Amino acid sequence: MFGFQLTDYDKKVYEEEINEFVPQNIVDVHTHVYPLSVKKPKKGPVYWPARVAVDNTIEDIVQTYKDLFPNQKVVPVIFGSPSAYLDQSNDYCSRVAKEYGYPTLFLSHYNDSAEFLEEQVIKGGFQGLKPYLNNCKDGVLGKDARIFEFLSHEHLKVADKYGWKVILHISRPDRLKDPQNIKDLMEIEQKYPNVKLIVAHIGRAYAPEDLGNAFDTLKHTKNMMFDFCANTLPLATEQAINAVGTKRVMYGTDMPIAKMRMYRISEDGYYINVIPRGLYGDVTGAEHMRETDEENVTNFTYEIIRGFKKTAEKLSLTKEDVADVMCNNAANLFNVKF
Helix, strand or coil: CCCCCCCCCHEEEHHHCCCCCCCCCCEEEEECCCCCCCCCCCCCCCCHHHHHHCCHHHHHHHHHHHCCCCCCEEEEEEEECCCCCCCHHHHHHHHHHHHCCCCCCCCCCCCCHHHHHHHHHHHHCCCCCEEECCCCCCCCCHHCCCHCCCHHHHHHHHEEEEEEEECCCCCCCHHHHHHHHHHHHHHHHHHHHEEEEEHHHHHHHCHHHCCCHHHHHHHCCCEEEEECCCCCCHHHHHHHHHHHHHHHHEEECEHHHHHHHCCCEEEECCCEEEEEECCCCCCCCCCCCCECCCCCEEEEHHHHHHCCCCCCCCCCHHHHHHHHHHHHHHHHHCCCCC
């Protein structure tokens, strides 16, 4: 699907809930941009994000923002797909980032040498790294990997040297509340103070149980930031803002999956995407998908903002606070000019 075709219900949600809440300028700090030609062939069962979009070209995402936010200007921070051919994906992002004037991050692999990263990031015009658990140390399963098994100390040293940004999708089944993840995050904070670390998805805390007491420790950080891409949970943004303030929390979508028609619920500690029946094929056995016959289901992007809006209302955030979270924090960090 090129761009996004709004239904009457989408337009109603935008006009009544989104348009006046978001600022004129928006930075989406977390977007995957990749043509189909750079994707690796998929083996085994199709994970739910792949059902939403098989690719997301730069032209597609530009049109999608025009469709979803007709009265705003959106600038994305772009990087490729972690399940793509990394060299081709990085080459594509380097080229289109220069063409469109968008900030971009380099998809790294645990096996990359620090010298290779230094050369590629500088030469390609990247502002930092996007490691991912799938691209981890040999012999380690990504889903169980420690942070340092896909973002090595050697990579962090060179990132610290240059003050690079690093957007980090943490692994392990317990997500943000995992004690090892918290320990490793705090080690990065203390050892590498020049790294601009952004913990993606608020540590994948999509259900209340994912949060645990993580912010009892993380509130002591001075540098660490959090994006709430693909996260609709008001409790997650509430705890993050209460812990670190509105200057270190940022809006993101995780495009292209944010085109998904859905809303999210949680049951027994698991998140469930509720989707229109039949829209994404046979979802039998997909533990995070549930079909509905409801007619009025909007899109993931608006649901992310709806979740943050509930937090903003509960915490009595000002328009300036909302503008910081939706735009200014990321714009200042990535030197985005509107």
